[in-house]
Amino acid sequence: MRGSRITAHTPSAQLDPHWQVVDASGQRLGRLASNVAGVLMGKHKPDYSRHLLTGDFVIVVNAAKVEVTGNQSALKTYYRHSGYVGNLKATPMRTLLSERPNRVIERTVKGMLPRNRLGRKMLRRLRVYLDATHPHLSQVSAGTGKSKRDAGLSSSRVPPEEEASIAKRPTSRSVDANPRRSRASAAVGSDRTASGSNDRPPVSRRRGQTGGKRQTS
Numbered sequence: 239m240r241g242s243r244i245t246a247h248t249p250s251a252q253l254d255p256h257w258q259v260v261d262a263s264g265q266r267l268g269r270l271a272s273n274v275a276g277v278l279m280g281k282h283k284p285d286y287s288r289h290l291l292t293g294d295f296v297i298v299v300n301a302a303k304v305e306v307t308g309n310q311s312a313l314k315t316y317y318r319h320s321g322y323v324g325n326l327k328a329t330p331m332r333t334l335l336s337e338r339p340n341r342v343i344e345r346t347v348k349g350m351l352p353r354n355r356l357g358r359k360m361l362r363r364l365r366v367y368l369d370a371t372h373p374h375l376s377q378v379s380a381g382t383g384k385s386k387r388d389a390g391l392s393s394s395r396v397p398p399e400e401e402a403s404i405a406k407r408p409t410s411r412s413v414d415a416n417p418r419r420s421r422a423s424a425a426v427g428s429d430r431t432a433s434g435s436n437d438r439p440p441v442s443r444r445r446g447q448t449g450g451k452r453q454t455s
Contacts, residue, residue, distance in 0.1 A: 263303035
């Protein structure tokens with residue numbers, strides 16, 4: 239009797255995506271995009287399923303230092319259309335690399351992902367930055383037992399010296415947003431103190447009244 243072959247898939251609730259950092263400095267555009275697309279699809283994991291979102295988040299840094307082989311930057315042209323007649327936009331790859339190199343990496347990776355809703359979800363997990371600084375150090379160091387300081391760079395773009403000086407600055411007093419109201423309340427308080435009428439006189443109630451209402455027999 240031939241045994242039945244059953245393929246087990248990991249449920250979506252049990253998938254645990256991680257954050258990976260990729261340095262694009264000195265790397266070729268095609269090889270970089272193929273590696274990033276494989277990580278976004280989850281092909282580096284043993285529980286990969288083509289119909290599930292099993293990939294990780296990818297952070298690409300130093301996008302401005304990516305390299306292109308041959309005369310590709312002068313020959314390749316990117317096209318986009320707004321949907322109206324005569325609104326076809328053509329941008330050479332050389333111009334896009336000098337102005338927005340992150341768009342070049344994003345469009346190259348997009349061409350290597352599935353053309354469906356799952357592929358668009360994978361593309362949303364891609365973060366591309368021009369330099370080596372990114373604001374995702376908390377996500378990268380999550381689960382590794384390392385803090386932001388141990389991870390290396392700071393998530394903010396403020397130098398450490400300025401961060402220390404900002405932390406030592408005294409906090410300013412809270413100021414009322416409406417200065418007229420604050421001056422009016424101060425004037426009323428001073429008038430009450432001067433006249434001695436700060437305390438309210440006791441309210442006298444008639445005999446037989448409870449809760450401000452007269453009892454009826």
